[in-house]
Amino acid sequence: MIVLGIEGTAHTLGIGLVDDSGNVLANVLKNYQPSEGIHPREAANHHAKHLVPAIEEAFEEGDVRKEDIGLIAFSRGPGLGPCLRTVATAARALSLSLGVPLTGVNHCVAHLEIGRLTTEADDPVLLYTSGGNTQVIAFSRGRYRVFGETLDIGIGNMLDKFGRGKGMPFPAGPIIEEIAADGSSLLELPYSVKGMDVSFSGVLTAASKMDAPLEDICYSLQETTFAMLTEVTERALAHTKKDEVLLGGGVACNQRLREMVDIMTRERGAASYAPLKSLCVDNGAMIAWNGLLMYDAGLDISVENSGILQGYRTDEVDVLWRQQKDLF
Amino acid sequence: MQNTTLKEVLTKGAEAEIIKGEWKGRDIVLKRRVVKGYRHPELDSILRKERTRKEARLIKEARKAGIPVPILYDIMEEKDSIVMEYFPGERVMDCIENGIDLDLELIGKYIGKLHDSGITHGDLTTSNILYHPEDGTYCFIDFSLGDFDADTEKMGVDLHLLREAIISVHEDPFKKFDRVLEGYKESFSDFTQVLNKIKDIESRGRYM
Numbered sequence: 001m002i003v004l005g006i007e008g009t010a011h012t013l014g015i016g017l018v019d020d021s022g023n024v025l026a027n028v029l030k031n032y033q034p035s036e037g038i039h040p041r042e043a044a045n046h047h048a049k050h051l052v053p054a055i056e057e058a059f060e061e062g063d064v065r066k067e068d069i070g071l072i073a074f075s076r077g078p079g080l081g082p083c084l085r086t087v088a089t090a091a092r093a094l095s096l097s098l099g100v101p102l103t104g105v106n107h108c109v110a111h112l113e114i115g116r117l118t119t120e121a122d123d124p125v126l127l128y129t130s131g132g133n134t135q136v137i138a139f140s141r142g143r144y145r146v147f148g149e150t151l152d153i154g155i156g157n158m159l160d161k162f163g164r165g166k167g168m169p170f171p172a173g174p175i176i177e178e179i180a181a182d183g184s185s186l187l188e189l190p191y192s193v194k195g196m197d198v199s200f201s202g203v204l205t206a207a208s209k210m211d212a213p214l215e216d217i218c219y220s221l222q223e224t225t226f227a228m229l230t231e232v233t234e235r236a237l238a239h240t241k242k243d244e245v246l247l248g249g250g251v252a253c254n255q256r257l258r259e260m261v262d263i264m265t266r267e268r269g270a271a272s273y274a275p276l277k278s279l280c281v282d283n284g285a286m287i288a289w290n291g292l293l294m295y296d297a298g299l300d301i302s303v304e305n306s307g308i309l310q311g312y313r314t315d316e317v318d319v320l321w322r323q324q325k326d327l328f
Numbered sequence: 329m330q331n332t333t334l335k336e337v338l339t340k341g342a343e344a345e346i347i348k349g350e351w352k353g354r355d356i357v358l359k360r361r362v363v364k365g366y367r368h369p370e371l372d373s374i375l376r377k378e379r380t381r382k383e384a385r386l387i388k389e390a391r392k393a394g395i396p397v398p399i400l401y402d403i404m405e406e407k408d409s410i411v412m413e414y415f416p417g418e419r420v421m422d423c424i425e426n427g428i429d430l431d432l433e434l435i436g437k438y439i440g441k442l443h444d445s446g447i448t449h450g451d452l453t454t455s456n457i458l459y460h461p462e463d464g465t466y467c468f469i470d471f472s473l474g475d476f477d478a479d480t481e482k483m484g485v486d487l488h489l490l491r492e493a494i495i496s497v498h499e500d501p502f503k504k505f506d507r508v509l510e511g512y513k514e515s516f517s518d519f520t521q522v523l524n525k526i527k528d529i530e531s532r533g534r535y536m
C-alpha cells in the first residue's frame with residue numbers, strides 16, 4: 001500500500017508518498033515566504049494554491065499513480081487554524097474521491113516517528129525544535145510525553161524575531177547560523193533553564209538591545225540558547241533513563257545545535273541521531289508514515305470526525321502502534 | 329574537606345557526579361558539577377560556579393525554613409563541589425513506579441512551606457525528592473535552579489514542573505497531583521494565585 005501524506009501546520013506545505021515497507025517514494029516541499037512573520041491566512045492561501053501541483057509533482061517523483069494510493073494522511077494539528085483547515089479539506093476530498101481511508105496525524109509525534117523509521121533510534125528522547133514548537137518528548141506509559149518545553153516562545157520564533165529586528169529576511173535561523181560562524185567572543189545573555197523547561201523571551205530582549213558586532217551577538221545567541229536546549233535534553237535523558245537522542249524540526253538543521261547534542265550524548269555514553277534534512281523539517285513523508293502506523297493500529301477516522309485540532313497536544317495521542325509492537 | 333574518604337560513584341545525574349563517602353564516621357555525598365564539553369567553556373564555568381554556590385545557600389535557607397534537606401557540610405567552590413549528608417532513600421519517582429505508598433499531601437505541605445518562606449526550587453521533579461521507606465521521611469535535593477526572591481511565576485513553574493513529572497510517568501497521575509495540592513494549600517495561604525499561574529503557564533508553552 002502507498003500512503004499520501006499532507007503536511008500543512010505552518011508555513012510549509014508538504015506532500016509525501018510512503019509505502020508500507022517505510023520507503024519514502026516522494027517528498028515534495030513548498031515553502032510560503034512571508035515578508036515578515038507568518039500570516040496564517042496568506043500561508044493557507046499559499047497551501048491551497050500549491051496543493052494540486054505539489055501532489056502531481058509527488059506522483060511524478062515517486063512514479064506513482066493515484067490508483068495506487070491506499071490511504072490519505074493529513075496533519076491534524078497543532079498549528080495555524082487556516083492552514084490546518086486547508087489541508088484537512090483537501091485530505092477529505094481525496095479520501096472520498098479515491099475511496100480510501102483517512103488518518104489525522106499529530107505533527108509533533110510524526111517528527112518522532114519519521115526519526116525512528118529513518119535512523120537507528122529506537123526509544124529516543126526527541127529534541128523537537130522548530131518555529132512554533134520547542135519540546136522534549138519521550139515515550140512513557142503508552143504515550144509520547146512532553147518532559148520539557150518552552151515556557152514562552154519557540155526557539156525558531158525567537159531566532160526569527162531577533163533576525164527581523166536586524167533586518168534579516170524570514171526565516172532568519174540559517175542566516176544567524178552563517179553570521180555566527182564569524183563570531184568569537186561570548187557576550188553575556190540570560191541563560192534560562194527551569195527543570196526541563198526553557199524560556200527565550202528574556203534572551204530575545206537582551207540580544208535585540210545589545211550594542212556589539214552582529215557576528216558576536218549571533219554567536220552568543222546560538223551558544224547560549226542551544227546550550228539551554230542541550231541541557232534540558234540531557235536532563236530528560238537522566239530523568240527517563242533513556243540513552244538515545246533524536247533531533248527533529250527545522251532548527252535541528254543547525255550544525256552547532258547538532259554538534260552540541262552530539263558532544264553531550266557522547267560524554268554520557270548515549271547516542272544521537274538526526275534524520276535527513278528533508279525529513280527533519282516539516283514534511284509530508286512523516287505525516288504519511290505516521291498515518292500508516294495509525295491506520296495499522298485501527299486509528300483511522302471517518303470524514304465526519306476528521307475535524308482539525310489546533311491545539312493538539314503531543315500526549316493526547318494514544319500510541320497504540322508502539323504498545324502493540326512492544327508486546328511482540 | 330579533611331578526613332573524607334570517597335567510596336563509590338552513586339550516580340551520574342544530569343549535571344553532577346554524586347560520590348558517596350565517609351567523614352568522621354558519617355555517611356556523606358560529594359556532589360561535583362562536571363565540565364560540559366558542549367557548552368562554551370566560559371559559560372560552562374560560570375554556570376557551574378553559580379549553581380554550586382546557589383545550591384549551598386538554598387539548602388541552608390530551606391533548612392532554616394523547616395524543609396527536610398541534607399545537612400550541608402562543606403562547599404568547595406574551586407572544585408565545583410558541595411559535601412552534604414547522605415540520605416538513605418530512593419527517588420520519589422521510582423517509589424511511585426514501584427507502587428510504594430507515599431504521603432503526597434506531606435510533600436505538598438513541604439513545598440507550600442518552602443514557597444511561604446520565599447524560596448523556589450527551580451527543578452522540582454520527582455527525581456529531586458527522595459523518600460526513606462523505613463522511617464517515612466523525605467528529603468528535597470538539587471536546589472541549584474531555585475531562587476530566594478520567589479514570585480508567583482516562579483512558584484507556578486515549580487508546581488508545573490512537578491505536575492509534568494507526575495503526569496508523564498505515573499499511574500493515576502491527576503489524583504496524585506491533586507493530593508500534592510491539598511497539602512500545598514494547607515501550608516501556603518497565597519495558593520490561589522499560584523494555582524491560577526499553573527493554568528496560565530500551561531496555556532503558554534503550546535503552539536503560538
Ligand SMILES: Nc1ncnc2c1ncn2[C@@H]1O[C@H](COP(=O)(O)OP(=O)(O)O)[C@@H](O)[C@H]1O
Binds near residue numbers: 339341344413417
Ligand atoms: N544527599 C543525598 N543523599 C543520597 N542520595 C543523593 C543525595 N544527593 C543526590 N543523591 C542522588 O543522586 C542523584 C542526583 O543528584 P542531584 O543533586 O539531583 O544531581 P543532578 O543535578 O545531576 O540531578 C539523586 O537523584 C539521588 O539519587
Ligand SMILES: [Mg+2]
Binds near residue numbers: 342455470
Ligand atoms: Mg536532580
